[in-house]
Amino acid sequence: MSKRNRTASRLTRVLLLFSLAGSAVAPSSPAKDLGAVGPAQGGVEHRDGATYRYVTVNPQAKPALTIVERIDTGDGTIDRWWYLRGSYFIPAVAFDGSPGGLSANGNALVLAGFSRAYPPRRTKLAILDTDVHLRHPIRPGQRRPRHAIRRLSLPAYFAFQAISPNGSKLYLRLYRPFSRPSDDFALRLLDARSAKLAPRPLAVSGDARTLSGVPISSASSTDGRWAYALYDGDEHQPFLLALDTTSGRVLRVDLPGLERLAASLQPSREHLGFPYMLKLRLDSAGRNLAVYPRSLETGRVTPHTDPLLSVDVERLASWHKPATATASGFLSFTTTPRLPGNLVERSGVIGRSLEGRPIRLRQYGDPRFRGRVLVIACIHGDECAGRSVAPLRGGCPEPNANVFVLSSLNPDGSAAASRLNGRGVDLNRNFPSRWRPRGQPGTPEYSGPRPFSEPETRLAARLVRKLRPRVTIWFHQIRRGGAFVRAWGPSAPAGRLFARLAGIPFRLMRWPAGTGPNWQNHRFPGSASYVVELPRGALAPGLEGRLNDALDRIGRWEARVGED
Numbered sequence: 001m002s003k004r005n006r007t008a009s010r011l012t013r014v015l016l017l018f019s020l021a022g023s024a025v026a027p028s029s030p031a032k033d034l035g036a037v038g039p040a041q042g043g044v045e046h047r048d049g050a051t052y053r054y055v056t057v058n059p060q061a062k063p064a065l066t067i068v069e070r071i072d073t074g075d076g077t078i079d080r081w082w083y084l085r086g087s088y089f090i091p092a093v094a095f096d097g098s099p100g101g102l103s104a105n106g107n108a109l110v111l112a113g114f115s116r117a118y119p120p121r122r123t124k125l126a127i128l129d130t131d132v133h134l135r136h137p138i139r140p141g142q143r144r145p146r147h148a149i150r151r152l153s154l155p156a157y158f159a160f161q162a163i164s165p166n167g168s169k170l171y172l173r174l175y176r177p178f179s180r181p182s183d184d185f186a187l188r189l190l191d192a193r194s195a196k197l198a199p200r201p202l203a204v205s206g207d208a209r210t211l212s213g214v215p216i217s218s219a220s221s222t223d224g225r226w227a228y229a230l231y232d233g234d235e236h237q238p239f240l241l242a243l244d245t246t247s248g249r250v251l252r253v254d255l256p257g258l259e260r261l262a263a264s265l266q267p268s269r270e271h272l273g274f275p276y277m278l279k280l281r282l283d284s285a286g287r288n289l290a291v292y293p294r295s296l297e298t299g300r301v302t303p304h305t306d307p308l309l310s311v312d313v314e315r316l317a318s319w320h321k322p323a324t325a326t327a328s329g330f331l332s333f334t335t336t337p338r339l340p341g342n343l344v345e346r347s348g349v350i351g352r353s354l355e356g357r358p359i360r361l362r363q364y365g366d367p368r369f370r371g372r373v374l375v376i377a378c379i380h381g382d383e384c385a386g387r388s389v390a391p392l393r394g395g396c397p398e399p400n401a402n403v404f405v406l407s408s409l410n411p412d413g414s415a416a417a418s419r420l421n422g423r424g425v426d427l428n429r430n431f432p433s434r435w436r437p438r439g440q441p442g443t444p445e446y447s448g449p450r451p452f453s454e455p456e457t458r459l460a461a462r463l464v465r466k467l468r469p470r471v472t473i474w475f476h477q478i479r480r481g482g483a484f485v486r487a488w489g490p491s492a493p494a495g496r497l498f499a500r501l502a503g504i505p506f507r508l509m510r511w512p513a514g515t516g517p518n519w520q521n522h523r524f525p526g527s528a529s530y531v532v533e534l535p536r537g538a539l540a541p542g543l544e545g546r547l548n549d550a551l552d553r554i555g556r557w558e559a560r561v562g563e564d
Contacts, residue, residue, distance in 0.1 A: 050074060054102065054109055054130075056089050068111070068128060080133045084149050087114040088126055091160035094215035094229060095276055096294075100160060104224025107131050108167025108192065112160060119157035119175070126151050127167075127192055152195050161187060162220070162227035164245040168192050171227070171243060174201070184212045189248055202243075204250045211241070211252070217280035219289065226317065228289055230280045238275050240289075242316060251316065257345035257362065258291070258308065282313070289313050331466055334363040334404070351459040354422040357411035359459060364391050364555070365401035371558035374469035375405045375551065376460070379428050379476070379516065381413015381420065385534045386475025388544055391551040401555030404467060409456050419444060421456055428474075429512070430457045431519035438513075447514050457516075464520060470558045472520055472529040473498070473551070477536055483543060487530035489521055494528035501550035502532075504543075 050072055057067040066088040070080040088111040093100040101110035113124025132148035158172040170190040175183070186201035204211065213231035216238070220227045227243045240253040258275070279292045279301050290307035294300060333348035346367075349358040373391075378384035391403040408414055412422035421427055424441040425448040432451035439446035452458050464472065471494055484505040487495030492508055499506035511518035520529035532547070539547075 052079075052106075054090065056111065058087055058089075066111070068109070070130065080130075082128060082133070082148055084111075084126060084151075086124070088112065088124075089114060093160065093162070093218040093227075094280075095232075096217045096279060098218040098280075100218070100220075101163065103163050103167035104165035104222075105167065108163065110160060110163055110170060121155070121157075123154040123156065123158040123172075124151070125154070125158075125170075127170075150195075152190075154190075154197070158188070159185075161215075161229070162243055162245050163224075165224035169245060169248075171202075171245060171248075183214060184210050186211065187243070187250060202248055202250050204252045207252050209252075213239070215241075216275055216278055219280045219282045221282065221313075222286055226313070228280060228282075230275075230278060230291060232275050238278075240280075240311070244317075253311065253316065255291075255309070256347040278308070281307075287313055289316070330462070331361070334361070335367045350463065351455070353410070353412045354455055355412045355415075357415065359409065359411060359456070360407055361463070362390075362405045362407065364398070364403045364405070366399055367402060369400070369402035371402065372467050372469040373401070373403045373551070373555050373558050374464065374467055374472045375403065376409055376472065376474045376516070377405060378408040378414065379410055379460075379474065380426075381408075381410045381416065381418050383419070383475075383477035383534075384408060384414055385477055385537070385539050386532070388539055389475065389547045389551060391555045392548050398552050398556055401552070401558075403551065403555040404469070406460075406463065409460055420446065421454055423448075423454065425454050427454060427456050427460075428476075428516055429514040430454050431461075431514050431516050433511075433515075433519040433522045434513040436513055451514070460516060461519075464524070468524065468527070470527055471554060472517070472527070473554075474517055474529070474531045475534060476531055477534045479536060481535065483532065483534050485530060485532050487517075487528075490525070491517070491521055491528040491530045495530035498530070498532070498550055498554060501553055502543075502546045504532075504546075 051074065053071045053073050055069050055071065057069060059065055059067065063085060064087045066084050066086060068082040068084070068088075069078050071077070072079050090099060090101050091110065091112040092098060101112075102108070107130055109128040109130055111126040111128060113126070115124070127150045129148045129150075154172075157175050159175070161171040161173050163170055168191070170192055172188050172190055173185045174188050175185045188201055189198040190196070191198075211231075213233045215229040216232055218227065218229040225244060225246050227245055229241045229243075231239050231241060233239050238255050238258050240255060242251040242253065243249075258278075277294045277296065279294050281290050281292060281301075282288070283290065288310045290310040292301045292305055292307050295302050331348075331350065333346055346363045347360055350361045351359045353359060375386070375389070375391075377386035377389065387407050390405060391398060391401060410421050410427055413420055416422075419426060420442065424443075424446055426439075426445045429435075429438060429445050429447035430451065430453060435447060435451040437447060437449075448454060452461065482504070483502075484507055485495045485499035485502070486507045486509045488508065488510050496506045511521070517529040517531060520527065534543075
């Protein structure tokens with residue numbers, strides 16, 4: 001993405017965030033009682049015997065004026081209100097308009113100042129002591145405070161993140177200057193009493209990576225101690241940020257595979273909004289934190305919708321991510337145990353293409369099982385429908401399996417919409433078994449100058465040698481006809497089994513010279529390697545579901561066989 005496009009993207013998302021903050025909740029009758037013609041700009045609730053909702057109203061007045069109202073939701077009356085000069089609103093924490101700013105004890109409400117310039121050079125905040133009101137009776141021995149509102153001004157662009165239960169600490173996101181367009185940010189702690197920022201940003205426990213992205217949705221524990229936010233990861237991999245507002249401890253939980261999980265449970269037209277159509281919720285007991293898909297029509301979670309994934313809050317709070325990996329070297333990420341950070345899948349970059357594009361491997365299930373299954377979803381750049389196939393049942397991976405998916409061995413070919421790699425070589429004619437010179441650079445089946453001449457085929461061979469999979473499935477696409485499985489020699493029985501499970505035909509066909517399955521069948525006797533040919537174009541939902549189910553069942557079966 002170019003610098004200008006990244007800047008525009010960030011500006012668009014933050015402006016949308018501001019617009020959501022300005023349209024959260026607006027009771028009309030109280031505003032009319034005060035003669036206000038501006039809309040209410042936000043709302044939060046607090047229970048203390050009664051339920052109250054706080055809103056801000058901005059009348060059309062010069063100089064600018066903000067009215068903060070406290071509304072008793074039981075009878076709709078305004079029992080308290082405060083005035084302050086300037087334009088302020090109750091800040092939204094996340095893109096979905098999740099309101100925030102009120103401490104759990106209900107005594108402190110944070111207001112953010114509106115600025116016409118973006119990004120503002122200074123951030124204006126106001127902290128309202130809700131226990132102080134001109135009509136509030138003075139308790140015996142209590143002095144009447146001078147004012148209920150304290151104003152703060154910070155020399156940069158900050159966004160509200162969370163507030164501690166007693167209102168003594170504010171947590172803010174500090175974004176990079178606009179001259180360096182990025183969604184990178186740091187979490188800063190502000191002492192509400194002294195109005196001083198902590199000298200250093202908050203560190204993420206055991207994680208040195210830079211935080212980046214826009215919060216999509218947020219939730220908090222009932223006692224206000226833990227604040228959770230789902231981030232878009234700068235439009236890349238979403239992650240969950242858990243903040244202990246009492247101690248300042250920060251946890252990051254990566255959610256690899258969430259996009260694929262959302263696509264499997266939502267109609268394709270609704271998936272267009274990913275990840276901004278996700279909702280973060282705590283269940284009623286506060287034990288589980290779940291991510292739900294929202295409907296494009298209503299913008300809400302449809303009743304009785306199952307969550308995409310769920311995190312045990314107690315386990316998350318006691319989780320200490322190690323500073324170093326549990327293993328090192330090639331494929332080390334695939335051996336890490338199941339943790340809140342890899343609930344859906346484990347993924348990592350294992351190499352790069354001729355032109356430097358990343359080649360990513362995903363691992364599903366339990367890495368302790370020795371019966372491994374390897375899927376090469378795309379080797380020809382224009383035959384990549386297999387990338388939508390994953391070992392998922394009902395959108396969830398099978399824990400009692402060990403399946404590896406290489407999404408694309410030929411990202412250069414995909415970028416150029418070509419069968420060949422960046423040097424014009426057909427990768428599936430570049431393996432050494434029965435290799436022979438064939439074609440010229442750029443022709444459809446050019447075998448390359450020698451076996452393993454290409455970095456992509458060398459990487460595939462290294463992966464196979466390291467994993468020693470019991471079954472390897474190569475996905476291709478054909479110009480005409482429907483899907484079928486092809487195999488030869490010792491791999492034929494395994495190919496027939498997959499075909500039967502997926503409900504597609506099987507064909508006994510010899511391997512062409514220099515192909516990956518041919519090399520595997522000769523190099524690793526006792527294992528199976530076969531090809532699944534798919535029709536051109538995108539996969540039909542029924543076929544994709546059968547392939548996913550077949551892959552899931554093969555993974556479980558091989559895991560059991562590998563342990564015998």
